[in-house]
Amino acid sequence: MPDALLDIIGVVPVQLVFAYALTKMLNIRRLSLFWVLELVFVLLISSFRSSMSVEFRLAASVPLALIPIFLSQGSLARRILVVTLAHLVLFFAELPGGALWMSMTGTPVADYEAVRTHLGAFFLTHAAHMALLVPLLAMLCMLLNRFGSAQERGMGEWLPVLFSLVQLVLVNVMILLPLGYIQESMTYYGASVVLALVGFAVDLLLFEAMGRFAQKRRDDVRATMLEEQLDRYLARCGEFVSDIEHTLKVRHDMGNHVQVVLALSERGNFQEAHEHLACMAEVLNDTRRSEEAVL
Structure with a gap:
């Protein structure tokens, strides 16, 4: 071979x-x-x-x-x-x-x-x-x-x-x-x-x-990366909780103001009731403007 x-x-x-x-x-x-x-x-x-x-x-x-x-x-x-x-x-x-x-x-x-x-x-x-x-x-x-x-x-x-x-x-x-x-x-x-x-x-x-x-x-x-995402989620969750707490507080305050207006109206103090409503509207407008400025 x-x-x-x-x-x-x-x-x-x-x-x-x-x-x-x-x-x-x-x-x-x-x-x-x-x-x-x-x-x-x-x-x-x-x-x-x-x-x-x-x-x-x-x-x-x-x-x-x-x-x-x-x-x-x-x-x-x-x-x-x-x-x-x-x-x-x-x-x-x-x-x-x-x-x-x-x-x-x-x-x-x-x-x-x-x-x-x-x-x-x-x-x-x-x-x-x-x-x-x-x-x-x-x-x-x-x-x-x-x-x-x-x-x-x-x-x-x-x-x-x-x-x-x-x-x-x-x-x-x-x-x-x-x-x-x-x-x-x-x-x-x-x-x-x-x-x-x-x-x-x-x-x-x-x-x-x-x-x-x-x-x-x-x-x-x-x-x-997961830790950074978790921090962002926790921050957003904190903001969400703060918004809910603020909404509940406003709702509670509005309920109290409504009771005051109803009580004034029942007594016939319509002028005071209108003034209280105007004051409430002014406070709500100020709050809305503050929130818009933050955003």
Whole structure:
């Protein structure tokens, strides 16, 4: 089996799953163009991968990382963060697969002759890689959909991006060493697996903490808003109660004045009754003018 075919079998399915996950985590503007470019670059890299140096492979993979960033829309910081975290997940999933291959065959990961000799282990390794990659990408997608929309604008938005980019560089270095230079060091590869998984667990805890912090801030803002609304409602309620009390007082006073007018009328003191009514009208007019001035 040619080296190029082995690379296509090992690389293309993983990259297709990876690209599909990116379409779920990013808002791709031109989906058909995205898939065409992804397939072209993946097939080109896979076909000539066996003749590339480790450094050239790394450089050739850069366009694959830039395609989803340029063909998606939304916050640039979030797009870079999503692609970076997705590549971290991809690299983390590769390490246990490489460790499984070396434990079963005792040969370097990038040895094509060993792959042809151990085809069963080759397919089992890639199946295990895929079985680990799919749930990890699904988990990342769920976390991004849950917390990604709560990011703030400004410098705070770029801090997770810079943190993840630094992690990506360090993981690339850790991957390149066993694949390109320390090929037969099972101890190093095992240590890399442990460190990578620990780093991934720390990332999950970090994002969970960021989510809780963002939720707390939203709850605090909502509590402040509700408290302000409650203060306004209480103020309006106080004004309403004052108006009712004033109305009841006026009604009571008017009842007393009516009794006085009736009593004067019964005695035949109509002049005094008219004067009392005029005085009442003047008081009511003054009260009305005062209320209108306040309003």
